[in-house]
Amino acid sequence: MRVTSVSIALALAALSISTSLYGQRPDDQIDARSMALVERAKTARAAGNLNGANDLLETALVVDPRNREAFKQLAEIARVQQLPGKSIRFYREALTIEPNDVAALRGQGEAMVQKGALGRARENLAKIRTLCGKEAECAAATTLAAAIAKGPPVTATAQQTVVPPPPAN
Template sequence: MRTLPIAICLGLVAATMASSGGTQVPDAQISPRSLQWQKAGEQALANGNLQAADDALETALVLDPRNRGAFIALARVAQRQKLYGQAIRLTGKALALEPNDAVALGVQGEAMVEAGATARAQQNLAKVRALCGNKPCAPATSLAAAIQRGPSLAAKADSSPKKN
């Protein structure tokens, strides 16, 4: 009689453990709805509609917070809005999911250049080149060009001392 409650509890624990694993999605599989919102956000960004792009990409991340592409696209929106610190943070979140993402490293490096952190951007460039190997790749090419160009004129004007 005393063992019956213990047996029932163990049976319930075993039943719930077996059923919890059946609903989990593998990390490599991103929600299709999240990918649809990501594509809509990227299209809005390409059309120059930053608010719609921001909204769609935020929705993509709500649907699936493991969507690295949405983080990277959202970082590009932040760059267009001249919010370089936010772009660096967003690409950092993408890199937390996959540290060897050459695109995220490149976008982060470009934001670092605009923020004035050229030395850190050069470290990102070295990582991107190592990931690409001997092959030329777009993230390395665009980051090298950004480092060569330096911060934009708008960023230089914002950082210059104000005269009263």
């Protein structure tokens, strides 16, 4: 009697899991409407309309939350707006969808440099170099290495001001 109820429960669990997996789209099939919104957002961004581009990208993600390109574009807009933490978060979302996206790793690394997290940026550089393999010139690795070498931008609060000593009497 106990075996029957357990086997029925397992059968129902297997049925519900297989049904939910059957209804999902493969990762590489992004809704065409979402891709069209990303293209419109790129045009708006090129025209200097960052807020309009941001709205279009958010709409693209509502249409299809698996649109990795929309996350990467949102991250780029955040970097331009000097919001490296937000940019890192959007790149993390893109990397959740595809962990081996070299462009997202490079962008996240550059945002980490902008924020001052050089150690984590170096981790991204090492992963990019691993993914590039034997390619002697990996553009993403070269770009990120240059950003790391340059270091984080100097902000007004980080600059040291030297106050001259008062004159001796």
